[in-house]
Amino acid sequence: MRAIKVDDITESVRKLCMDANYVLPCDISDALEQKQRLEPWPLAKDVLGDILKNINISKEDYLPLCQDTGMVCVFLELGQDVHITNGSLEDAINEGVRQGYKDGFLRNSVVKDPLRRINTSDNTPAVIYCRIVDGDYLRITVAPKGFGSENMSRIKMCKPSDGQIGVMDFIVETVSLAGSNPCPPIVVGVGIGGTFDRVALLAKQALLRPIDQRNTDPYYAEMEVALLERINMLGVGPQGFGGKTTALAVNIETFPTHIAGLPVAVNINCHVARHASVVL
Amino acid sequence: MKKINTPLTKADAVSLTSGERVLLSGIIYTARDAAHKRLVELVEQKKPLPFPIEGSVIYYVGPTPASPGRVIGSSGPTTSYRMDAYSPTLLDLGQLGMIGKGDRSPEVIRSMIKNKAVYFAAIGGAAALISKHILSAEIVAYEDLGAEAIRKLEIKDMPVVVAIDSRGKSIYDAGPKEYLKSLINLGGF
Numbered sequence: 215m216r217a218i219k220v221d222d223i224t225e226s227v228r229k230l231c232m233d234a235n236y237v238l239p240c241d242i243s244d245a246l247e248q249k250q251r252l253e254p255w256p257l258a259k260d261v262l263g264d265i266l267k268n269i270n271i272s273k274e275d276y277l278p279l280c281q282d283t284g285m286v287c288v289f290l291e292l293g294q295d296v297h298i299t300n301g302s303l304e305d306a307i308n309e310g311v312r313q314g315y316k317d318g319f320l321r322n323s324v325v326k327d328p329l330r331r332i333n334t335s336d337n338t339p340a341v342i343y344c345r346i347v348d349g350d351y352l353r354i355t356v357a358p359k360g361f362g363s364e365n366m367s368r369i370k371m372c373k374p375s376d377g378q379i380g381v382m383d384f385i386v387e388t389v390s391l392a393g394s395n396p397c398p399p400i401v402v403g404v405g406i407g408g409t410f411d412r413v414a415l416l417a418k419q420a421l422l423r424p425i426d427q428r429n430t431d432p433y434y435a436e437m438e439v440a441l442l443e444r445i446n447m448l449g450v451g452p453q454g455f456g457g458k459t460t461a462l463a464v465n466i467e468t469f470p471t472h473i474a475g476l477p478v479a480v481n482i483n484c485h486v487a488r489h490a491s492v493v494l
Numbered sequence: 495m496k497k498i499n500t501p502l503t504k505a506d507a508v509s510l511t512s513g514e515r516v517l518l519s520g521i522i523y524t525a526r527d528a529a530h531k532r533l534v535e536l537v538e539q540k541k542p543l544p545f546p547i548e549g550s551v552i553y554y555v556g557p558t559p560a561s562p563g564r565v566i567g568s569s570g571p572t573t574s575y576r577m578d579a580y581s582p583t584l585l586d587l588g589q590l591g592m593i594g595k596g597d598r599s600p601e602v603i604r605s606m607i608k609n610k611a612v613y614f615a616a617i618g619g620a621a622a623l624i625s626k627h628i629l630s631a632e633i634v635a636y637e638d639l640g641a642e643a644i645r646k647l648e649i650k651d652m653p654v655v656v657a658i659d660s661r662g663k664s665i666y667d668a669g670p671k672e673y674l675k676s677l678i679n680l681g682g683f
Contacts, residue, residue: 255673257513257655261617264653268620277622278558278568281641319561321641331528333640362573362595362618394666395573395596397618449670453595453617455513455655456669486619 216350217299218494220306223354226492227310227340230356231286232318234490235278241424242401242462242487243269249399249459258457262399265452265485280486283320284358286311286340287418293349304342312336323361343415355422357489363400363482366392369414372476381406381478382441388480389445389461394454397484399462401425402445405479408469416467417481422489425463438464462487497651501549502590507612510656512663516614517651522551522593524645526572529636530580537583544635544644547584551591553616556641557625566631566647570621571595574613578602585609593654597666607662615657615665627652 246269250262272279288307298306315322315337324338325331368388372380385404392400405416428435441464451457462485471477498506500520510516523545525533536543554574558567574594581592582605590611595618598606606613616624627649635644658664 255676257515257669258673260515264617264620264623268617268623271626272568272622275622276561277625279622280619281556281558281568281570281621282572283558319559319567321556321558321567323556323641335640365573393597394615395575397595449674451670451673453615453655454597454666454669455615455657456665456671456673458673484619 215295215297217297218352219299220301220303222494223298223303223306223352224310224313226354226494227288227307227356228314228317230354230490230492231311231314231320231358234356234358234488235283235318235320236272236276238269238279238486239424239489241426242485245425245462246399246485249462253457253459255451255457257455258451258459261452261455262459278320279488280360280484281321282323282360282362283315284360284488285324286337287357287359288340288342289355289357289419289422290342290344291347291353292344293351294346295350296352307340307342308338311338311340352494353491354494355489355491357422360484360486363396363484366396367417367479367481369410369477369479371410372478374474374476376476378437381476382437382444384478385441385464385480386444386448389482390448390450392482393450396482397486398450398454399452399459399485401462401483401485401487402441402464403481403483404464404466405481406466406468406477407471408477410477412469413477413479414481416469417479420465420467421481421483421487423465425465429466434466434468438466500551500591501546502551502612503549504590504610507590507610507660510612510659512656512659512665512668514656516654516656518551518614518654519650519652520648522553522647522649523634524553524555524557524647526554526556526642527576528639528642529644530577532636534580534583537587545646548588550589551593552584552589553647554592554594557631558641560631566625566628568621569625569628571616571618574598581605585611597664598658603658603662603664606658606660610660612656612660613658614654616652616654624652
């Protein structure tokens with residue numbers, strides 16, 4: 215049994231909140247650079263150029279990439295041989311968010327109640343998911359999620375007879391309906407299978423996979439490539455002004471499901487597809 | 495690139511065409527969901543607004559806090575359709591410009607045509623870059639709303655695109671169509 219102190223968890227979350235909001239993962243910035251080179255539509259090329267400039271300014275001047283510094287989603291892989299000591303795991307994570315958002319000059323974007331809408335003023339609570347795994351480590355991934363793109367996400371309980379074509383049509387329709395709103399170019403996270411609740415989580419987890427890695431199952435890898443091609447034929451383009459680059463990638467995650475069901479969820483992320491991880 | 499100063503005149507607004515890139519300078523005011531709700535409540539109660547609405551440009555933004563030595567933090571646009579319920583009321587009072595991102599409702603576009611107003615798009619997610627064009631920021635109302643407070647901003651050459659012009663022509667409609675048409679012309683299909 216290995217002990218991990220809650221103070222170390224708080225400090226890690228604090229730092230990850232800041233890192234994620236200031237520096238984009240390389241796979242995303244590399245894809246943006248490549249798409250900018252290949253973009254044939256003049257205004258779209260300019261827009262992608264400004265997005266690349268923004269990434270540099272953010273890094274050099276230490277300014278958050280986007281003013282929507284998100285609601286913090288925290289994904290934990292907790293080894294079953296780990297013992298959390300000196301306090302509560304959930305409190306430790308929320309304290310890390312509180313400190314990271316204050317010390318990093320990040321925006322507080324969370325309201326205490328969805329209808330009465332009073333800001334919690336410290337960006338807590340985080341949305342926390344924990345998976346118990348083998349081993350004696352704790353992996354913490356922090357993904358601050360902006361709501362311009364979150365608001366454009368959808369879920370559908372398809373019929374098994376809808377099949378692959380029905381699922382693909384729903385995904386493309388979701389991106390088309392989102393249009394200019396989620397700050398394209400987007401990353402499309404897709405969940406297929408499981409239950410109503412699990413499929414939404416799969417879609418969000420899909421956004422954590424580097425966009426230069428395809429699904430390990432060739433069937434879904436091919437589907438990811440085909441979907442990206444269809445989405446980039448919509449013509450939406452960067453910011454919805456028209457152009458080739460509507461999405462940077464489609465990532466699909468799956469789970470076994472019921473004989474009567476075919477759940478599909480689409481979680482859209484803007485081009486500021488932020489996440490940062492650490493292993494304790 | 496065309497340079498435009500704020501506050502706007504109807505002549506300024508009418509001179510702009512959808513798809514044009516523009517550099518904006520002058521005074522603008524920030525407001526998002528919560529501030530718009532309060533502004534429209536003031537109008538319903540026939541009370542004065544906290545800033546001069548005639549010719550004004552409202553930027554839909556909730557900036558990050560300013561770190562020491564800066565006037566403001568990152569300041570990119572938020573999605574505009576959430577303000578659609580409120581915008582026609584303010585346009586009827588003389589507001590002539592809006593800055594945000596994403597498409598607007600038919601009601602807003604009709605009101606823009608009627609009032610000869612213009613809707614600019616700033617690049618969503620280019621918040622650090624945009625903040626470089628903000629020279630000063632001062633809260634003028636609703637400090638309790640934090641990031642959503644109404645701020646008076648002085649901007650210099652802020653890059654925007656005319657998304658919907660005063661005749662109702664929209665880049666969100668025309669841009670993708672023209673791009674797809676160019677593919678057919680090039681034999682891209």
